[in-house]
Amino acid sequence: MNQSxxxxxxxxxxxxxxxxxxxxxSLHAADATMAIQNARDVYxxxxxxxxxxxxxxxxxxxxxxxxxxxxxxxxxxxVYRHPTFYQVPDSIKHM
Amino acid sequence: xxxAPSETAALNSYxxxxxxxxxxxxxxxxxxxxxxxxxxxEWCGHGPVLEQDLAMANIxxxxxxxxxxxxxxxxxLEGQGRTEDDLAFLRLAVEYKxxxxxxxxxxxxxxxxxxxxxxxxxxxxxxxxxxxxxxERLAAIAEKAVKEAAxxxxxSSEWLIRLGDGTEESRKRLDKALDTxxxxxxxxxxxxxxEQALQAAGIIPDYATLLPTMEAHLNHVFQEATxxxxxxxxxxxxxxxxxHTEHLGYILAELxxxxxxxxxxxx
Amino acid sequence: METVEINLEEQFQARIDADIRIxxxxxxxxxxxxxxxxxxxxxxxxxxxxxxxxxxWITRAPSLKRKSILLSKxxxxxxxxxxxxxxxxxxxxxxxQMLADLHSGKAKYSSIFNYPTLSWADMGTVGWLVDGAAILxxxxxxxxxxxxxxxxxxxxxxxxxxxxxxxxxxxxxxxEGAPEQKAMAQEALNRWWWPTLMMFGPKxxxxxxxxxxxxxxxxxxxxxxxxxxxxxxxxxxxxxxGLTVPDPALKWNETKxxxxxxxxxxEEFWNVVKGNxxxxxxxxxxxxxxxxxxxxxREAALAHAKKRAxxxxxxxx
Numbered sequence: 001m002n003q004s005x006x007x008x009x010x011x012x013x014x015x016x017x018x019x020x021x022x023x024x025x026s027l028h029a030a031d032a033t034m035a036i037q038n039a040r041d042v043y044x045x046x047x048x049x050x051x052x053x054x055x056x057x058x059x060x061x062x063x064x065x066x067x068x069x070x071x072x073x074x075x076x077x078x079v080y081r082h083p084t085f086y087q088v089p090d091s092i093k094h095m
Numbered sequence: 096x097x098x099a100p101s102e103t104a105a106l107n108s109y110x111x112x113x114x115x116x117x118x119x120x121x122x123x124x125x126x127x128x129x130x131x132x133x134x135x136x137e138w139c140g141h142g143p144v145l146e147q148d149l150a151m152a153n154i155x156x157x158x159x160x161x162x163x164x165x166x167x168x169x170x171x172l173e174g175q176g177r178t179e180d181d182l183a184f185l186r187l188a189v190e191y192k193x194x195x196x197x198x199x200x201x202x203x204x205x206x207x208x209x210x211x212x213x214x215x216x217x218x219x220x221x222x223x224x225x226x227x228x229x230x231e232r233l234a235a236i237a238e239k240a241v242k243e244a245a246x247x248x249x250x251s252s253e254w255l256i257r258l259g260d261g262t263e264e265s266r267k268r269l270d271k272a273l274d275t276x277x278x279x280x281x282x283x284x285x286x287x288x289x290e291q292a293l294q295a296a297g298i299i300p301d302y303a304t305l306l307p308t309m310e311a312h313l314n315h316v317f318q319e320a321t322x323x324x325x326x327x328x329x330x331x332x333x334x335x336x337x338x339h340t341e342h343l344g345y346i347l348a349e350l351x352x353x354x355x356x357x358x359x360x361x362x
Numbered sequence: 363m364e365t366v367e368i369n370l371e372e373q374f375q376a377r378i379d380a381d382i383r384i385x386x387x388x389x390x391x392x393x394x395x396x397x398x399x400x401x402x403x404x405x406x407x408x409x410x411x412x413x414x415x416x417x418x419w420i421t422r423a424p425s426l427k428r429k430s431i432l433l434s435k436x437x438x439x440x441x442x443x444x445x446x447x448x449x450x451x452x453x454x455x456x457x458x459q460m461l462a463d464l465h466s467g468k469a470k471y472s473s474i475f476n477y478p479t480l481s482w483a484d485m486g487t488v489g490w491l492v493d494g495a496a497i498l499x500x501x502x503x504x505x506x507x508x509x510x511x512x513x514x515x516x517x518x519x520x521x522x523x524x525x526x527x528x529x530x531x532x533x534x535x536x537x538e539g540a541p542e543q544k545a546m547a548q549e550a551l552n553r554w555w556w557p558t559l560m561m562f563g564p565k566x567x568x569x570x571x572x573x574x575x576x577x578x579x580x581x582x583x584x585x586x587x588x589x590x591x592x593x594x595x596x597x598x599x600x601x602x603x604g605l606t607v608p609d610p611a612l613k614w615n616e617t618k619x620x621x622x623x624x625x626x627x628x629e630e631f632w633n634v635v636k637g638n639x640x641x642x643x644x645x646x647x648x649x650x651x652x653x654x655x656x657x658x659x660r661e662a663a664l665a666h667a668k669k670r671a672x673x674x675x676x677x678x679x
Binding site: 148261262268 | 430662666
């Protein structure tokens with residue numbers, strides 16, 4: 001195997017003004033400038049974006065699926081955090 | 096074809112001589128984009144890395160888009176009922192007026208990048224000035240194409256720098272590419288009689304006014320690439336007047352194959 | 363330890379049965395990972411090699427409009443290859459390794475691309491028939507169990523939908539054109555019909571992995587089901603074009619509400635798979651050449667990036 005493989009980058013694209021950047025995929029590039037241009041050439045051929053972020057994949061830290069229960073289940077019974085938990089009399093408007 | 100009133104007005108305001116010169120000049124610009132786009136499209140499926148395959152196809156597609164707008168305008172200027180495809184596919188080699196640079200073979204990636212950079216550096220600065228042409232059609236075509244050319248120039252500038260200041264091998268290959276291709280760069284800014292007539296009429300920019308910014312950008316890129324700017328090289332010309340290198344004939348053999356084999360059909 | 367493993371495997375299958383997507387960091391059986399890498403990379407290789415038979419005609423396209431369409435279509439295939447390699451990379455495979463497997467012949471790609479494109483009508487036929495067959499395969503994969511694969515396929519299918527239409531449009535133009543053009547279209551259909559039917563793979567009885575793949579939902583219909591669907595879909599389209607499908611056994615079957623059709627030449631199928639198709643050597647040779655001749659370019663870009671990073675560091679210091 002030769003050592004010429006370019007690093008992997010994750011690509012995030014803002015599809016239109018006012019929306020957030022969304023992960024769309026990845027690609028290889030030698031440096032950040034090239035990664036942004038490659039992202040433009042690969043992921044915005046059909047007007048999919050107006051702004052691009054790239055992050056070298058090795059710099060993305062992800063939560064561990066094994067922690068999923070401990071991380072996310074405790075939010076399950078906190079229904080009082082949602083507005084629908086509260087009963088408002090029908091006669092009260094604008095709440 | 097229905098022509099919008101303002102366009103008719105613009106076309107009618109030219110003297111027959113100027114209109115003929117303009118036709119030839121638009122044709123030359125169209126031929127240039129066509130032949131370079133054709134060359135770049137030869138890379139499709141054979142690029143050094145998948146991401147760059149897509150990048151080169153994008154540039155080729157931009158050039159083909161520009162080509163079509165230009166041939167359509169040329170066909171209207173000529174007013175003989177020829178279509179964009181008649182102009183693109185059914186002329187003789189001597190009738191193509193592209194500069195020699197763009198018909199040179201792809202060679203290796205360094206040759207392609209060098210050819211692209213030398214062309215983009217002219218193309219971008221030319222279009223930027225052409226946007227202000229009093230000819231509305233040319234100005235509109237330039238307005239659209241200049242955005243594309245800005246990206247092309249970015250792409251080829253960065254690659255030239257990477258190859259020049261990359262590895263020993265990439266530098267050797269870039270030097271070789273410059274040795275082959277630099278001599279075709281002068282033709283881009285050397286006006287023919289046709290171009291001079293249009294420059295005098297103020298329809299296309301005077302190339303002398305483009306040179307300072309072109310040179311500044313080139314010097315900057317070459318400096319970053321740690322490559323000396325070639326000096327005192329004899330400049331080859333002729334393409335813009337129909338005197339081509341042998342390469343064009345082979346391009347046309349492929350390009351025209353279908354139209355020549357099956358004349359007058361719709362595709 | 364043993365029981366834990368079994369438990370994980372059961373949980374894994376339960377998630378798949380409940381149509382819950384598997385994501386890269388989730389536990390998965392080794393065999394699932396391996397099968398997926400093989401399947402996704404094979405699909406990616408097919409996109410990459412698939413650029414060649416059509417790329418072959420870009421410089422000869424008969425009009426400027428067709429040239430632009432064809433170039434953007436072949437470019438899309440490069441994009442699709444890239445999306446798929448990326449999906450496989452989330453499973454721990456490297457693109458370099460996958461390419462090395464392609465180049466050594468260890469990894470396969472779709473055999474259809476080992477057939478030559480000989481006339482302009484082949485651009486129509488490849489878009490209409492071959493992409494039509496590919497879409498039948500691909501649309502169900504948008505709901506496949508592995509998340510990154512499913513997402514890549516959604517993107518591929520969205521872009522692919524113009525491919526088949528442009529192919530059909532080429533065919534329609536030829537069929538409504540001069541007699542030479544119509545003949546060109548028929549001749550292309552004659553050559554491509556049977557190889558396209560082979561694209562769905564061997565008969566179900568000869569496809570031992572199908573059962574497991576269906577269970578994992580990385581395959582959602584059997585080869586024979588898809589082949590039947592394809593024939594039922596394509597015959598009316600060929601009739602619309604006024605073209606004859608080159609199969610004397612082709613006949614509408616009222617009871618099954620589908621077409622009966624002749625037997626694929628499986629000897630030819632296996633021959634091409636084994637490397638004895640018209641273009642196997644050329645296709646692979648072109649890919650190897652592009653990769654090897656690109657090595658110095660990739661190295662130069664890396665070397666330059668390193669120099670630049672070092673320079674930025676000294677400037678910051």
